[in-house]
Amino acid sequence: MHVTKSLIELIGKTPLLDCTPLTGRGSARLVAKLELVNPGGSIKDRPALSMIEAAEEAGFLRPGMTIVEPTAGNTGIGLALVGNLKGYKTAFFVPARMSQEKITCMQLLGAEVHLVDKDLGMQDCIKLAQDFAEKTGNCYMPQQFENTANPDQAEDFLGPEVHEQLGYYPDGIAIGSGTGGTFTGLARWLRKNHASAKCWCVQPVGSVFDGDKKGSYQVEGIGNSFVPPTLDLSLADRIVSVADTQSFKRVKQAASELGLLLGGSSGANLDAAIELCHELGPGKTVLTVLPDGLERYLSKPWVQKLIKE
Numbered sequence: 001m002h003v004t005k006s007l008i009e010l011i012g013k014t015p016l017l018d019c020t021p022l023t024g025r026g027s028a029r030l031v032a033k034l035e036l037v038n039p040g041g042s043i044k045d046r047p048a049l050s051m052i053e054a055a056e057e058a059g060f061l062r063p064g065m066t067i068v069e070p071t072a073g074n075t076g077i078g079l080a081l082v083g084n085l086k087g088y089k090t091a092f093f094v095p096a097r098m099s100q101e102k103i104t105c106m107q108l109l110g111a112e113v114h115l116v117d118k119d120l121g122m123q124d125c126i127k128l129a130q131d132f133a134e135k136t137g138n139c140y141m142p143q144q145f146e147n148t149a150n151p152d153q154a155e156d157f158l159g160p161e162v163h164e165q166l167g168y169y170p171d172g173i174a175i176g177s178g179t180g181g182t183f184t185g186l187a188r189w190l191r192k193n194h195a196s197a198k199c200w201c202v203q204p205v206g207s208v209f210d211g212d213k214k215g216s217y218q219v220e221g222i223g224n225s226f227v228p229p230t231l232d233l234s235l236a237d238r239i240v241s242v243a244d245t246q247s248f249k250r251v252k253q254a255a256s257e258l259g260l261l262l263g264g265s266s267g268a269n270l271d272a273a274i275e276l277c278h279e280l281g282p283g284k285t286v287l288t289v290l291p292d293g294l295e296r297y298l299s300k301p302w303v304q305k306l307i308k309e
């Protein structure tokens, strides 16, 4: 028998689920990491822990300090969860359009949450967080959009976990990008081990990663108004833009066909991954990640609309 002493032990080592039934005939095998089962409910527990540990090791983060970060919410939840267990205070700058569920979770974990006008972008959140940290003093900012520990953890832990579970390297990945940490780390890991594998970077329509003008979108956690240093687009064979309606259609399909309750970015990932499965065909394997769950978005109109459709 093993009794877990701290939730930190439970970050990562998520199950790998066969999602091939979603792809239809004549397609590659589709496997997905169930990142929603991390203790904080999302894939961002992983970089939250690795950024905190790297900062402690480097001496940038010391007892009594406050962790300050701009976040769409999931990184904040991860940082607050790990921060709590390690005794750090937390303060986050969050675009006001993000779900109330994520904001409530951060607050319940003791974080000070500053909502940023919904017309302002993530770059404004970064600036406001920097000003706050300077003014307050004794703060550490992980800076997930430029911290190398963010992509490194996907390369060093997430990728190798997949190989251990699958027994071989996938022939392609389709991975949604916000900071790009997950995509960049997994693409680096895969290129090193299976050079001809296809690496697709996924964003919502309205994000600027392929040079389009910024628009608005409802999916949370992926896409951005700038290309962050943690997103290495030179690793991308293709940047796939998925419309909100298509992402939400995949959320509904995953619920009805696999019993999976997923957030919107998982729907975008599944949509692109299914397209890649068709392109690669039978005998190949495609990997994606399912970053968080539906319960994080229940108050959002798109979820209510899905029930009625």
Ligand SMILES: Cc1ncc(COP(=O)(O)O)c(C=O)c1O
Binding pocket: 042, 044, 072, 074, 075, 176, 177, 178, 179, 180, 181, 182, 183, 220, 221, 222, 263, 265, 266, 291, 292
């Ligand atoms: C729900 C969700 N999906 C996907 C991502 C994208 O992950 P990354 O920052 O590694 O690109 C995030 C990041 O916050 C997220 O919250």
